[in-house]
Amino acid sequence: MGVIVVATGNVAKFKEIKEILTRHGIIARMPDIKIDVREGVVSYEENAKIKASYLTSRLGADALGEDSGIEVPALGGFPVVISARFIEGSDRDRNAALLEKMKHIKSEDRKAVFKAYVVITLKDGGYLTGYGELGGRITMKPEGNNGFGYDPIFIPDGYDRSLAILSGDEKNTISHRRKAIEAVLGQYVKYRV
Ligand code: IMP
Secondary structure, rough: OOEEEOOOHHHHHHHHHHHHHHHHEEEEEEEOOOOOOOOOOHHHHHHHHHHHHHHHHHHHHOOOEEEEEEEEEHOOOOOOOHOOOOOOHHHHHHHHHHHHOOOOHHHHHEEEEEEEEEEEEOOOOEEEEEEEEEEEEEEOOOOOOOOOOHHHHEEEEEEOOOOOOOOOHHHHHHHHHEEEEHHHHHHHHHHHH
8 A cells, every 4th residue: 555645734634635545545644754845925736846845855755745725816816825824823813814805795706716736746756746626605704613724714616504514524525635636646546556
């Protein structure tokens, strides 16, 4: 069975990624070293690759890096690659700040999309990339306690509840990260499994 080191310190993200890798017969490991990289503002894909290749070069193992964010077309795409850090503070603070920015935007214009890039860097050189997205809309106020990040203020298309009300399994079935991981694993299994 293949082993992949997952380049994230975010326990909630690791759990989501591990569940998907396990279903494919791959063991997910959290790194025992700090991922000492600086994320840029260029692209999700570049950030995902920086994180994975750091671990591959330090540990000599296949590594998976992920970078994701939310984009709101009514705000010109904001906050994109700075989704995790457009203001200092907690996820709750960022949700409140995004809702405040959108307080005058009507429900029909509150569309948003989560995007995720997943890169697997291979210990024997090269890398593979997968992409996934999940469309939906931003709520008027936070709803639910599950998940992390923007989950409480995001209702996926085809649903009437936020991602933070859906169960972990329901989210993992439709998520941008799941789609990106499936896309990259489709290529990875040809190498390793
Ligand atoms: P990063 O990929 O760790 O840089 O995080 C990107 C930002 O998007 C963070 O603020 C996350 O909380 C947010 N984000 C990424 N994926 C999700 C998700 O599945 N649900 C909620 N927020 C997310």
